[in-house]
Amino acid sequence: MSETEALMTPKPRVTTSLAFATxxxxxxxIQYGYHMAELNAPGQVLSCSKFESPWPQTPYNETWLGKHAFKQCIELSEQQMGLATSIFSIGGLAGSLYAGKLADRYGRKRYSFFNCIIGILGSLILFRANTYAQLVTGRFIVGVCCGSSIVVTPLFISEMSPKELRGSLGSMNQVCINLGILLTQLLALKYADSYRWRWIMLAGAALALINLMLLYKIDESPLWLASQGNLEGAESVLRDLRGGDSRRSRDEVDEWLTARGFSRNSNTYAAARESSPLNTPASQQSSLQTSRDSHSTLSLVQYFTDPRYAKSRWAVTAILMSQQFCGINSIIFYGVKVVSGQLPQYAILVNFAISILNVLVTFGASFIIDHWGRRPLLIASASAMSVATAFVSAGIVANNAVVLVTFTFIYVAVFAIGLGPIPFLVISELSPPEASGIAQSYGTTCNWVATFIVGYGFPLLSQQLNGYVFLLFTAYAAGFAVYVWFKIPETKGKQQEQLRWRE
Structure with a gap:
């Protein structure tokens, strides 16, 4: 496209079709956020460490659940509760490892159908769990579903979005994670008691079922269709997403082909497609795990041994693990228990308010990510989290509910403007095009490992250190802010060759 044509082309906009598909x-x-937080509010009544009856005059065995042999609670130790909570991360890791390949092979939409069925199965097991083993099994299975979702969702959004809106629309992923957390806390206001906590688990199955039905209303990823050689289908989907703009749709497909060393009628493209019975499946973000020069798949060994990927790999490792090591899941997983030490009667309500704040701030952050840039927001977010966790610690140690609640709110809000939405967004921006798919899988793996460490380790450390455990997050967040300042380049609007890496 010439410069004159580019100036005459209208700026991309969020059409109704694009908004609905996103x-x-x-x-x-939403499912990911829901399951991540579903044990937060009912955790104490579920594990028999607390008893709350909504109907004091009605014995549990006379309720519908009691009559159908559902136990009132599952007796768990702190260590068992920590594993039941954090095994979700192991399932998530397993799901994220195979999700990219299966989504490449069968398509984003078709794979999402399958993933919803896994989510329904896991939620039903949680609803029916009467033993520790059943609870852990259900958490693992919903973790598999959510691990797959966290890979496929940003991929789907990226491949549907105009490049000018990719940052804003991509941040909707984090907004919806927080909406899922909010929904869990909303249901907990009514159902997080010793009689009705199982209905919170069943609601997860309803979410997956709604997701499955809505998938019938949208099209397959246009870039996945193009990777299968269906250029006409890709253009048709893009026309619908772009409000009927045929020229922009065709240009986007041509741009995608050119960026990977192909042309619409090239023999190289035809040969690359025919080299596999599956027509060269697509990968995360780039939609094709091929080198621009050789069109060969980048292996995991090459990713770890080739010095060209060393800086981006270390950056991805640091950012994706630090998102968790700054401690946010101490609140998402255990916030009700943290607050209940100071405000036992209002802990669930406080966590509901925290979830509302989280959604609102994350949504607001979606409008500034493409304006302020990734690096400044990461530094500001981590620095503010360091200060906030120090005061959270002080509030717990000094038994000061006002300080604890105030700085817990601040802690969650400053996470939502930077460390929440940015890490998964910058993986592909930091990585060379041919490595973006494998980098996405690697970064997601790092994130799940860190999530498990925090989810399993926090209740154990909290028993030993009480409120001082948050000072560990204070030190880590401060160190991460310094690391980003000295080591991480800005990626907003820059090509790979324009990134300024620091030694």
Whole structure:
């Protein structure tokens, strides 16, 4: 496209079709947020460490659940509760490892159908769990579903979005994760008691079922269709997403082909497609795990041994693990228990308010990510989290509920403007095009490992250190802010060759 034509081309906009398709794709993120936080509020009544009856005059065995042999609670130790909570991360890791390949092979939409069925199965097992083993099994299975979703959802959004809106629409992934957390806390206001906590588990199955039905209303990823050689289908989907703009749709497909060393009628493209019975499946973000020069798949060994990927790999490792090591899941997983030490009667309500704040700030952050840039927001977010966790610690140690609640709110809010939405967004921006798919899988793996460490380790450390455990997050967040300042380049609007890496 010439410069004159580019100036005459209208700026991309969020059409109704694009907005709806993004919402449906983000339902996987809603499920992720929901299951991540589903044990937070009912954890104490579920594990028999606390008893709350909504109907003091009615014995549990006379309720519908009691009559159908569902136990009132599952007796768990702190260590068992920590594993039941954090095994979700191991399932998530397993799901994220195979999700990219299966989504490449069968398509984003078809794979999402399958993933919803896994989510329904896991939620039903949680609803029916009467033993520790059943609870852990259900958490692992919903973790598999959510691990897959966290890979496929940003992929789906990225491949549907105009490049000018990719940052803003991509941040909707994090917004919807927080909506899922909010929904869990909303249901907990009514159902997090000794009689009705199982209905919170069953609601996860309803979410997956709604997601499955909505998938019938959207099209397959246009870039996945193009990777299968269906250029006409890709252009047709893009026309619908772009409000009928045929020229922009064709240009986007041509741009995608050119960026990977192909042309619409090239023999190289035809040969690359025919080299596999599956027509060269697509990969995360780039939609094709091929080198621009050789069109060969980048192996995991090459990713770890080739010095060209060393800086980006270390950056991805640091950012994706630090998102968790700054401690946010101490609140997402255990916030009700943390607050209940100071405000036992209002802990669930406080966590509901925290979830509302989280959604609002994350949504607001979606409008500034493409304006302020990734690096400044990461530094500001981590620095503010360091200060906030120091005061959270002080509030717990000094038994000061006002300080604890105030700085917990601040802690969650400053996470939502930077460390929440940015890490998964910058993986592909930091990585060379041919490595973006494998980098996405690697970064997601790092994130799940860190999530498990925090989820399993926090309750054990909290028993030993009480409120001082948050000072560990204070030190880590401060160190991460310094690391980003000295080591991480800005990626907003820059090509790979324009990134300024620091030694």
């Amino acid at each position: 919402l449906v794709a983000c339902f996987g993120s």
